[in-house]
Amino acid sequence: MFGWNVPAPDEAMLVSGGKNSGETPFRVVTGHGAFVLPFFRKVRFLTLSMVEAEVEERCVTGQGITLNVRAVIAFKVGNDAESIVNAGQRFLSDQGQMSVLTGRIFAGHLRSIIGSMTVEEIVTQRQRLATEVLDGSKEEMAKIGLAVDALQIQSIDDGDLGYITAMSAPHTAAIQRQAQIAHSQARQAAAEAEQDSQRKQAEYGRQTAIVQAQYKAEVDRAQAAANQAGPLAQAQAQREVLAARTELAQREAELRQQQLVAEVVKPAEAEAERVRLLARAEAERMRIQAEAAASHNRVALDRMLIDQLPQIVHEAAAGLQGANVNILNGADGISELAASLVGQGLTIFESLRKNISDPTAKGGSATESEPATPAGNGTRQIGSGLPS
Structure with missing residues (x-):
């Protein structure tokens, strides 16, 4: 906006360009704008930057010393x-003069302060020098x-005086001596560290050898075992x-024995x-009939003889008791043995009947007959048990 x-x-x-109420x-x-009456007022700007x-x-x-x-x-x-008014009155037309004038002011104060100090103080106390120069130039x-x-x-x-260098x-x-000492100490420490490292390596090698020997011994023992x-x-x-085969054979023998007992011995014992x-x-029945035959006629006697046939067979079979009989064909063999005994009983029965019918036919007795001997190793007499 204009103005x-x-x-x-x-x-x-x-x-x-106008009246100012201040001093x-x-x-x-x-920091802010302002309206300036054109042609009647003049505006200028002063830098506030560093x-x-x-x-x-x-x-x-x-x-x-210079x-x-x-x-x-x-x-x-x-x-x-x-401050703005003082600087404006001095530097507004040529603001570059601020650096020149400031350098001159500080140069003068710097010469004054250094003139009152020694080289050692200046070199070692630079902050003191700067503070005194600032304080002297502030006003x-x-x-x-x-x-x-x-x-x-x-x-x-x-x-080129060399004063500071000599100082x-x-x-x-001292620093070099300290450096040499430190260097020597470092070399000594390095040598000690090297020796310690060598000792540790030697100890490590020894321990390793022991461990390896122990390990080899353990391996050898384990291999031998x-x-x-x-x-x-x-x-x-x-x-x-x-042992397993022996036990199996024993079990097979026991099984075979049990099989033989079941197939041969038990059937034979049951049949006997x-x-x-x-x-x-039949013996009991024949005894009763024999008593009745004494008081009956010949028919009764023959009947009693016939009834006595089972007893005869029984007596023939009793002769086998204790005999060593080998039956090779199982139940068929037992049947054949029983048939043989019955056949012998019939033969004995026929002989008895004839003797009773004709007591003098063969010089025998009416009360006795020749004993019958069944087949087999054992012997047993079979009597008629009949009265004369």
């Missing part, structure tokens, strides 16, 4: 209205509206196989028992 002016953030706007010769505007000035000065110390000192000063126009800088932000002493040297020689020698365990295990296995029971029953 409206705004200063930059790092600038101060100076308005002149300043012109109006100072910072400015740098370099100082390189030859200074003489209190010992008369030193070349180089320093850098950082400064700016103060933020208050008074003058404030009068011209400038404020110093920082002062940095960059370098100090004595040219540092004792320290350098394994070598012995093979034949022992094989022999044990063979013994177990033989059956024959004995029948014989006893």
